[in-house]
Amino acid sequence: MEMDTAHLKIIFAGSVGAGKSSSIQAISDIELVNTEEIASDEVRLMKETTTVAMDYGQMNLEDGTKLHLYGAPGQKRFDFMWEILAEGAIGIILLIDDAAADPMAELNDYLQAFKGQLNSRSMVIGITRTDLSESYELNAYRDLVSSYDTLTPVFTVDAREEFQVKTLVRALLYRMDPWLN
Ligand SMILES: Nc1nc2c(ncn2[C@@H]2O[C@H](COP(=O)(O)OP(=O)(O)OP(=O)(O)O)[C@@H](O)[C@H]2O)c(=O)[nH]1
Ligand SMILES: [Mg+2]
Numbered sequence: 001m002e003m004d005t006a007h008l009k010i011i012f013a014g015s016v017g018a019g020k021s022s023s024i025q026a027i028s029d030i031e032l033v034n035t036e037e038i039a040s041d042e043v044r045l046m047k048e049t050t051t052v053a054m055d056y057g058q059m060n061l062e063d064g065t066k067l068h069l070y071g072a073p074g075q076k077r078f079d080f081m082w083e084i085l086a087e088g089a090i091g092i093i094l095l096i097d098d099a100a101a102d103p104m105a106e107l108n109d110y111l112q113a114f115k116g117q118l119n120s121r122s123m124v125i126g127i128t129r130t131d132l133s134e135s136y137e138l139n140a141y142r143d144l145v146s147s148y149d150t151l152t153p154v155f156t157v158d159a160r161e162e163f164q165v166k167t168l169v170r171a172l173l174y175r176m177d178p179w180l181n
Contacts, residue, residue, distance in 0.1 A: 006065045009088050010172065012055070014095035015106055016074035017046045019128040019159025021055050023095065024069045026162045027169065028057025034071070043075065050075060054085060059169065067169065091122040091172045095159065096141070099132040104144060111148050118150040124172045126157035126165075 012020040025032050033056040036049045043050045055071030070085050072078075092114070096107050107125070114123065125145065130136040141154050153171055157164045 007068060008065060008090050009068045009070065010169065011085055011089045011092050012069065012071045012095060013092055013110065014074060014128075015097065015100070016043050016050060017100070018074060018095035018097040019126075019157075020071035020074065020095055021051050022159035023093070023126075023157075023165045023168075024055045024057040024071050026160055026165045027059050028069060029060050030058045032057050052078065053081060059166075091124075091176060092117075093168055093172060094123060094125045095157070096125065096127050097129050098127050098136055099129040103127075103133075104140065107141060107144060111145065115148065118148055118152055121175050122172075123152050124168055124175060125152060125154045126159070126168050127154065128157055128159045130156050131158070 012023055014020055021032075021034060021036065024034075035051060035053040035055070037052050039046075039048060039050040051071060051073045052075075053073060055069075057069040059067040059069060061067065070089070072085050073081055094110055094114075096103050096110075100106060111118070117123065125141070127136075127138065127141055138154065138156060145152050145154055153175065155168055155171065157168050159165060
């Protein structure tokens, strides 16, 4: 009889262009289920397509655990998806685009929104697109996060790179359970 393997759900959050779809694409063991559409309105200025509704991928750990990876849409008008996606999730990977107009304000908005959960050890933060930014300073992000009185870790990540995104996922799993291998 097959062992009952654990199924864990993780959500990638962050605003438009932060790299949620790219991250899931980079690490998924199955073909991505995504609802990418040609971007209209203001998003069009940034990139060709945007996620409507969600992304979905899977990553299998060595011990047979299956991670279900969900990407939330970055556009504000899809905020209603949050309640649906967050149901049963064990952790959140928050991505912040360092090359955005005001990434610190963006991070601050998310920290405000997640304030209540910051100490449940269920979040890690990845700063993306730092190679495109002129003012990259990891410590500024870390200071902002610390001001919320949480040990939520902050990493630099290129959302296109499998190894880097997997490192972020492992950091999340490790943060939730340091005894996990
Ligand atoms: N140069 C550079 N590009 C990156 C990096 N990380 C991600 N990207 C690119 O940035 C873009 C991110 O876009 P998406 O992955 O579609 O972003 P998203 O968060 O899914 O956006 P929405 O679905 O519209 O909310 C892609 O074109 C990636 O190739 C990075 O570290 N450096
Ligand atoms: Mg997307």
